[in-house]
Amino acid sequence: MSTSLSARARQKLRKLLKGRFLEARKDLLAYAFDASGLTYLPEAVAVPANAAEVAAILKLANEENFPVIPRGAGTATTGAPLAVAGGLVLSLLGLNRILEINPDDLVAVVEPGVFNGTFKRELAERGLFYPPDPASYEFSTLGGNVATCAGGPKGLKYGVTKDYVLGLEVVLPTGEIVFCGRRTMKGVVGYDLVSLIVGSEGTLGVITKMVLKLLPKPPATASLAVYFERITQAAEGFLALVKGGLLPAAAELLDAVTLQAVARFFPKDWPEKTRALL
Template identity: 65%
Template sequence: MKRRLSRAARRALRRLLRDRFLEEEAACLAYAYDASGLIRVPEAVALPENTEEVSRILTLSYEEEFPVTPRGAGTATTGAPLAPEGGLVLCLSRMNRILEINPEDLVAVVEPGVVNARLKEALARRGLFYPPDPASFRFSTIGGNVATCAGGPRGLKYGVTRDYVLGLEAVLPGGEVLSLGVRTLKGVVGYDLTRLLVGSEGTLAVFTRITLKVLPLPPSRGTLAAGFTDEESALSAMQEVLSRGVLPAAAEFMDRVTLSATGFPEREVHGLLLFEFDGPEAAVKEDLERTRHLLAGKTRFLKEARGAEAEGLWEIRRGISPALRKLGARRFADDVVLPRSRLSFFLKEVRRLSAETGLTVACFGHAGDGNLHVNILFEPEAEPRARTLREKILSLVLELSGTLSGEHGVGLTKKAYLPAEVPPAGLSLMRELKRLFDPKGLLNPEKVL
């Protein structure tokens, strides 16, 4: 049953936010979507500009008992920033200030609405670097990245968002403001509530300030594209490179379905690897040469690229998700992770299941750390078959000691599968944590659990 915004709550929100409180249906529709394909229209939208306003909104939510759904740029693929119970969408896009960049401490402090690419640009001007780079980095926000523990191609060498979050200012349901974590590289005082909140998908608290670790900007970068006549050869070659002590910043894989959708010009290439190396120029040259040597005689083509040419190759990678739309009006998209040694077997089994059902499946992504984006593409009338295929693929992931999500989270679209991976005792503990943080169940309801 939906818990609606009362007249009293609406009056209070109008007084607090004025024209930053949106009630018209047309305005609310703009906040009813993300990248999942789901549509959930909120009753109203709030656009706070500071921590005090967020605190007052969550205090009012607790008193009037209406649900609140935190939202950044709406780039999630799981329905996490959508409002299935109506209520209020709390959009943090106006809290978009870079508050501090400290080169001596290698720390940046930002508000949640700062776009990932904008932070990277500001840091680069100071000779600094924030590694997490989801495909949506040009428009996704740091707050959303933290809420989902976003990864990206560079996760192989540099890790994911949680590895860079030192501290959080967070507002609890009821309006209490907490300052969590540290701004030092070490800190083990008490339970690590900061890491608990990273990846919690807005179900436990709302972030209003984020303290991040940053790194010196690598002085040089080089990309190597390697094309293969089949997918298995590509994955085997990647294993060969990584097992010989070469550590790329990224090692990305595209299967034959993906390459076809992107219009990749080399038609005889059915498996593609993109390696990126960074660091001092001499080290980059050495890594590129070693990788060329390891791949010699195994590829259909090898292409080294720098600068704008390299960026063009990475734009192909970042453009995969929209390119796949031409292969089906609907899709189920999962970001599974497997041990690298089992990727080839997994892909063979996916191809077998795809042939059995007559449905198209595209697999691509961060194969260097075992993270594949599995997209089942279909027309609406084939949805029952697609659901069955998805269940078989996800069951296979778990059989192979994998996990059902590496960086996109659970949201609405994956919560039905959570009990397949998390044992009953773990689920019970998660539910208790949710009740401790949010006893009335008002913050991002129906997500994850």
């Protein structure tokens, strides 16, 4: 595969996207990094506004032989959204609408560029809840979360992103727009193509729409901090909790080294003998 965008490809992309085709170095720099510490300056950046534009870009990529790298918010810690072999970074931040929140069906239909935190707040106002909670939820996109199958502390009780994706609109590398999955809670027929796409990191296609499963917002939440003199006691304590029939939404174990690190920045408000915090 060629690693450079031809003059003809650039011209076609300018015509298609107008001001949303970025070529100036100052613009490209904003898409040259993620949280891995790596830096690769893309040759150009496309910011499509809908699936049809994504499809046109991928068709052109086939005709003109250039790599396309889908990108959400660029918070990956792996280098995955970077133009490591040159080519066009395809930013999905232009597809950023919440299309539907349906409290009767407990589903939402969203575009990939919606930020997880924004989505959570919109749902909370309606008494609804979307559990997947990577620590980056305030600044990562739902599309990126689906492409990486992101998960966080609430995975303990609620599972991770793959447990909340019912259906996906995907633009295949050929430029064909397909829908896989469903918008019902039960869906047992046929090949599970949604699971194939979730976590595929943009290697199988570009996600342009997602049908996500919602839950009613828990009526109340409470946080509990329990101090232990030994880390084994903390583990035993947690097992006792679960065996007793209580599964917390999230649980975090801080060992003595972590507690020392915390004490460097915050007032130490735990008993002197504490060696673990649950």
